[in-house]
Amino acid sequence: MIHQYKMNGYNIVLDVYSASIHVTDDLAYDAIHLIDTGLSEEEARAELKKAHPEASAQDLEDTFSDIDELIAKKKLFTTDVYEKAAGYLKKQSTVVKALCLLVAHTCNLNCSYCFASQGKFHGGEGLMTFETAKRAIDYLVENSGSRHNLEVDFFGGEPLVNFDVCKKTVEYARSIEKQHNKNFRFTLTTNGINLTDEVIEWANKECYNVVLSLDGRKEVNDRFRVDRGGHGSYDKIVPNFQKFVSKRGDKSYYMRGTFSHFNTDFTNDIFHMADDLGFSELSMEPVVTDPSSPSALTEDDLPTLYEQYEILAKDMIRREKDGKPITFYHYMIDLQHGPCVYKRVSGCGSGTEYMAVTAWGDLYPCHQFVNDPKYRLGDIWKGVERTDLRDEFKECNVYSRPECLKCWARMYCAGGCAANAYHATGDIHGVYEYGCKLFRKRMECALMLKIAEAEMQQNGEGVAMPHANAAAVRC
Template sequence: MHLFTLRGEKLAYDPVSGSLHQLDEPAWRALTLWLRGEDPLDLGGELAEAGRELEELRAQGLLFAPDDFASLYHPPVFAPKSLCLMVAQACNLRCSYCFAGEGDYGATGLMPVEVARAAVDFLLESSGPRREVELDFFGGEPLLNFPVVQETIRYGKRRARERGKRISFTLTTNAVLLDEVRERFLLQEEVNLVLSVDGRPEVHDRVRRFPDGSGSYRQVMSNIERCYREWAARPRSSYCYLRGTFTRFNLDFASDFAHLFDLGFRHISLEPVVAPPSAPYALKEEDLPLLLREYERLLELYLRCWERGDKVYFFHFELDPDGGPCLTKRLSGCGAGFAYVAVDIQGDLYPCHQFVGREEFRLGHLETGLARPELVESFRQAHVYRKGSCSSCWARFLCGGGCHASAYFANGDLLTPYAIGCRLMQGRLECALYALAHKKALDLSNPEKAI
C-alpha cells in the first residue's frame, strides 16, 4: 500500500489491484495502524468502524491485494514490436544536453534507403505473430534524410499489407526543417509527431542552439504552431505531442508548461534531462524537493484547465487503469533489447537509441541477425522483480522499472535504477493518480456524461 497526501487530501493506492482510495481522518489513521502491524478494531470507536470498512475493501481485493505475478511472470522472447530507425546520425542543432554527441552517436551520416528497407523487413519478420508494429524515425534530426523517411513509410505500409500486419510510424523532430511540404506529407500519412521545444524562449534558446550559437526558438516555434494547428484542425488517428526537456537551468518547468498552454498547445510532455552528474545542467539530489513541488504546481495548472472545460494532456499525467499497458509492459517497461530495438545508419542493432554507438551493447546486424543472445537475455531479465528496489516499490506496475539506459549510465548496472529518476517518477505518479481521480469526479458531476 502507498499512502500519500496531495492538495490537502489523504489518498491510498493499492499497486496490485490499481485501486485508489480517498480517506477521511479515521480511515487514514486505521490504515496507518494496519501498516504498522496493529489492529484498529482493538481500539473501538470510529477507528474500529473505519477498520471494518477497510476490511470489506480488503475482502473485495481492493486493499492489500497479493502480488502473485513474481512466481508466474516469464519475460517474452525476442519479438520486437517497435523499432527505432536512426535515419540521420547528424543534426542541424547543437543542443548542450544531447546524449548523442551532437546527434551523430559517434558516426556521422545519413541512412541509405537500402538499410531502411532492410530494417522494415527485419521488424515485420522478427515480430512473429504480432499483428501491429511500430517504427520510429529518430536521430540526430530525421528530417535531414526526408527522402528516406518518405520511401520507408511507403515501403513499410506495402510490406505490412502483404504480410497481413499493420505498421504505424512516429517521427521525432526539432522542427527546424518542418516546412509545409514535409508537414503535408507527414500529416497525410498520419505519422505520429513528437515536436521538440523546451518551453519559454529563454529556456529553449539557452540549450537548443544552431551551430553558430544562435537560438532556435523563433524558427522552431513558427513551424510547430503551423503544424499543430493543421493536425488539430481535423480528426486523425495519429497523435502530435510537444516534447520538452527540463534541466537544472529551469527547475521551474511548470512555467514552461504554462507558456506552451498559453500558445494554444494541448498535448505537452516535459521530461527530466538524462545527463552525467558532472554536467552543469544535470539534476541533483538537492533539487528533488523543488522538482517535486514543481510537479504539484503543474498539477494545479493542469486541473484548473480541466475544471473550466479546457482539456489539456500532460504526457505523464495520462493514466488509463482500464485500457492501459498489458502486464508484460507493466513489468518490463519499454522492452528495450527484446520488444524494442534500434538500428543505426550502418544496420547495426542496439537495445535502444541511447545505446547506439556503444560496441558493448551492439546486438548484431540486419544482415546477420542477432549475435549477442546473452545481451538480449540480460535485457529480458531486467524486469521489476529482478531489481531490488523495484520489486517492493508501490509504483512498479505504473513505472515498469524505469529507463535501462539511465540506470546503466548512472550506476553501470541495468538492475540498479537511477535514484533521482525513481523519485521524480514517484512524485509525478502521485500527481497522475490524483489527476485521474479528480477528472473522473468532474465527469460524474456532469449529468450528460453520467448518463
C-alpha cells in the same frame, strides 16, 4: 503493500498489487495506517479512539467495516503473487514489435545537452541509405511473427535531414503491408528546423504520432537548442510547429521539452507553450546528464521539482473545469484500460521487442545504447548475434532489481529505464534513483488527477467524495 499520501485535500491510499485507488476521510486514513504498521484491529481501534476523540463508536465501527470489506474483496493489503509473470511475455517468443531507425547520425542543431552528442552518437556522421532502411523494414516483418501492428520511429540526430529516405521507407512499407498482413505505425521526432509544408503534409498523412522538440520559453529553449553558429532556434521552430499543429487535426502529437538545473520552474515553460503558443499536448522531461555538468539536476532541486509537478496537476484541474484542458505525458494514465499485470512487471521491451538501427544497419537495445560496443546486438542482415545480451534484457524487470521490491510505484514503471540505470550505475539492472524519485512524484500527481476527475464527474451526479477535512482547499 500500500502507499498513503495526502494531496490537494485528498487522503489517498494506493493498494500496490491490486492497483486499487481509495479516497478516504481522516478516520479511515489513520486506521489504514495503523493496521499497516502491524497493529491488530483491536489495537488499531484503541489507538484510533485516542487520536480521534470526536469519533463516535458507530464511526469507528463503520470505518473498520469498510476496511474489512475492501480486504475481503482483495482491494486492500493485497500481497505480491506476480513474480511468475515477469518475463512471461518475453519468454513466450522473441517477437520484434518496433524499430527505431536512426536515419541521420547528424543534426542541424547543436544542443549541448544532447544524449546523442549532437546526433553523432559519439561516432561519425552519416545518413541511412534507402537500401538499409528497406532492409530494416524487411527485418521487422520477418521477426514480428503474427503481430499485426508494427511501430517504426524516424529518429536521429535530426531525421528530416534525411527526409527523402523517410518518404521512400514509408512508401516501401505501405507497399508490402497487405501482403504480410501488417499495419505500420510511423512516428517522427523532430527539432522543427526542416518542418516544411511538404513535410507537414507527409507527416499528417503517414505519421500516427509526432514529437516536436521545444524547451518552452525563448530564453530557456535558446540556452541549449542552438544551431552550429550558436544562434537560438526558437524563432525558427515555433512558427513551424504552430503551422504543423494547426494542420494536424485530431491526430496525435506532443511538444517534448527538457528541463535542467537552469529552469527548475519548468511549469512556466509548459504554461508558455499552452497559453502563449497554443499547444495542448505537452511533455517536459528532466535532463539526464553527467552529474558534474552545470545543467545537471541536484538533490537540492528536488523540493522545487516536486512542487512544480503538484502546481501542474492542480492547474490541469482548473483548465479541465474551464473547458480548456491540456495533457501532460506522464499524467495520462488509464485506470480501467491500462496494462495488465504481465506488461506492468515486464519492462519496456528494449533489447528484445524494440531495437534501434543505426545508419549502417547495426542493432542496439535502444537509441540510448547506440555506438557502445558492449551493447551491439548484431545487424539487420544477420539478425541478433548477441543472444546472451538479448537474454540479459529479457530479464530486465522489477524482480531483477532489489531496490524495486520495496517501491510502491513498481507496478507503474516496471523497473524503469535500462539505459538510465546503465548510465547512472554501470549496470542495466541498476536503479537510477534520482529518476525514481521524480517518477514517484509524477505518479502521485497522476493518481490525484484521476481522483479529481472522478470527483468532477460525481459532483455532476450529486455524489460526495470523502476528503481530508472541510477546510481543505482544492482547485
